[in-house]
Amino acid sequence: MRGRKWRRDAHSKHRPQRLQLTSMMDILTVLLLFLLKSFVVDAEVVTPAPGVELPTSSADSNPESSLVIAVSGESILFANEPIASVADVLAQDDLLIRALDQKLDTAYKQMEELAQRRGKEAPEGKITIQGDRAIEFQLLQRVMYTCNFSGFDQVALAVVSEG
């Protein structure tokens, strides 16, 4: 206690007490630059749906904004809304998922209307599938068949980049 008091007195004799902020500023500057860079690179942010663990891949094409179908272990989500359960879909013999088909049809008609107003012919049938890494091919096949059936033929599979 005595020692500390003595040291403070000796210090304040020469200059007033001040926070040494320079080293902290260095850290903050580096952090700021790093964050700004990552902010610029990922301009178009696509968030994976909750409960979906995407597979890793070496693919490097950037995601485009489009409709998203998420397929988790339990249910199929369209626009973040569960619309069919995986068990039901696998139980049916038909490849077409009716609930998903209805939603996609509505979405396609809206896009068609928009395209007509803008004077374009047909809308681009772009869709992104976010599939959990553990789902089986028969489920993926049904989802893709339904997409194709509703006119969405440009399918992109979302994956996590390895690099």
Add this chain to the structure above:
Amino acid sequence: MIRKRQRSLGEHVEGDLEILPLMNLFVVLIPMLLISAVFVHLTVIRMNLPSDDASATPPQRERLELSVSITDEAWVVKGRRLPDQTIERLTETAPEELRTVLAAVKQGHPEEEDVVIVSEPTTRYDDIIEVMDASRESGLPNISLSGS
């Protein structure tokens, strides 16, 4: 200017940078950027499903019809005028072997870009993506999926 310098000389003021306003800026900016930062970089694999319009051009040359079948324990690479090649897929070096085989096929048929991945109903999505990666890296980017 001169007056200022004279005054500062007279008062012996130390020339410290006034960095507190900058600190305030950082304290606001950094949490904002941290919240919006994306640490998992998402990419996509593009696939073109067969569309029902008749504009698809008929093949002008004889196709190789290259396919990779995924079974429980192996990958089978098949193609017209090619010997079937089976690769055990549960070993450590299996992905490398598949890449080697596909790259060899690509070297023999440089104009070939299509490959069909034939899966069983219970094949995991992960495994399909793995084969897609291997074929894309071997120069066969047009991938289609098929059931067995």
